[in-house]
Amino acid sequence: MADTPYQSVNVQYYNADSTIRFGGTLTLPQNKKNSPAVVLLSGTGMQDRDGTMAGHKTFLVIADYLTRNGIAVLRVDDRGVGETTGKYQEATTADFAKDALTSLRWLSKYKGIDSRNVGLIGHSEGGAAAYMAAAESKDVAFIITLAGLATPGLQALKLQNETIVNTAPISDQKKYRFNSINKFMFDTVYAHADSPDLEVHMRAAYREWQIKDSLYMVANPQDSADKGRFFFPMESYVMNATGPWYRYHIRFDPAPFLKKVDVPFLAINGDKDIMVNADANLNYIKQHTTANKNVTTIKAPGLNHLFQHCKECTNSEPFQLKEDFAPEILKMMTTWIKENTGMR
Structure with a gap:
């Protein structure tokens, strides 16, 4: 200056x-x-x-x-x-x-x-x-x-993401789905953070969640006025979560x-x-x-x-x-x- x-x-x-x-x-x-x-x-x-x-x-x-x-x-x-x-x-x-x-x-x-x-x-x-x-x-x-x-890291991740999702200008249905997948994946990564097979566990959890989400969508069809598709960035999340920083942070x-x-x-x-x-x-x-x-x-x-x-x-x-x-x-x-x- x-x-x-x-x-x-x-x-x-x-x-x-x-x-x-x-x-x-x-x-x-x-x-x-x-x-x-x-x-x-x-x-x-x-x-x-x-x-x-x-x-x-x-x-x-x-x-x-x-x-x-x-x-x-x-x-x-x-x-x-x-x-x-x-x-x-x-x-x-x-x-x-x-x-x-x-x-x-x-x-x-x-x-x-x-x-x-x-x-x-x-x-x-x-x-x-x-x-x-x-x-x-x-x-x-x-x-x-x-x-x-x-x-604690797990609590911080859940609270941060819930707040971001719940304050976003999206439908209640999308908020539910985002909060659901985030919690499911956070708990999975926390449980297996020290495992060399973390990615395997993450992909298995994601497939399990997709089945549950499909059943939810059958029971709760998307409103035609709700534009924009739901997307969870699984590949980038796997890359991030399997790195040393994330493994340490979620157990911190x-x-x-x-x-x-x-x-x-x-x-x-x-x-x-x-x-x-x-x-x-x-x-x-x-x-x-x-x-x-x-x-x-x-x-x-x-x-x-x-x-x-x-x-x-x-x-x-x-x-x-x-x-x-x-x-x-x-x-x-x-x-x-x-x-x-x-x-x-």
Whole structure:
């Protein structure tokens, strides 16, 4: 951004065994020593360092605001994106947590950074990577999750897809069929996630569901006014579900990690988010962090998954919205970081 009152540096560094080179941008407050700092962690899907989603550079906006307020920020290309090497498709959330610690430890040693006050801010799945990293290492001084994934993987998949289906402009019959096949396939993958024959089990389950669906359609013929045929993307789902990320995700349970987090923890979820349900995820965080006396959970009104003030609050709307990121959340994060790092 032009005329910024801070320094912006392109950086590169490696993980412990030098198998991955990370490329990112570090923004540093001008004329300030021992700055608190954060690493930004992206959600599911390959993203660049600016967190470009639906045409919005979410992480660039966050980094700009925080650094203008005296907080250094490192934002990094995901594996296989930009200047970062590695294969994103072969990684799991556990790998992303390790990447987070690699970035945090590198940042802690950078000149001008207060190594005692370096934390993580994770969006969506990046929120899970943040508390997993904090559970593993004392190097993490604090964490902030934004629409952070904090329910078991199977529950998260079911709730997310039910919400998307039930808010879609389709007939009740199609909603029933989509919800039926999704639940059937999710339960199948969960049961056989560790099996080398997962695909075989998936295809058998799909054939079983097709028989049941045919009987349902005989008893409930499609309304002639209901245009558009029903389609479940079985081949792409098989390809996705048999990969390492999905196998890990569907069996993932946040509870053991959340219980180990003993650093300041701010969790913010938008109440209009149809990807990560605010109530379910914030309640799971509260339920499993009772031993930590510095946990703040906030359900932010009117905000979608990308923390935009939405109107229809559908998955397609973010492309049409001009707002990049809710200003009140930027201010909230800044105030909280200053309070929890003793920043003046």
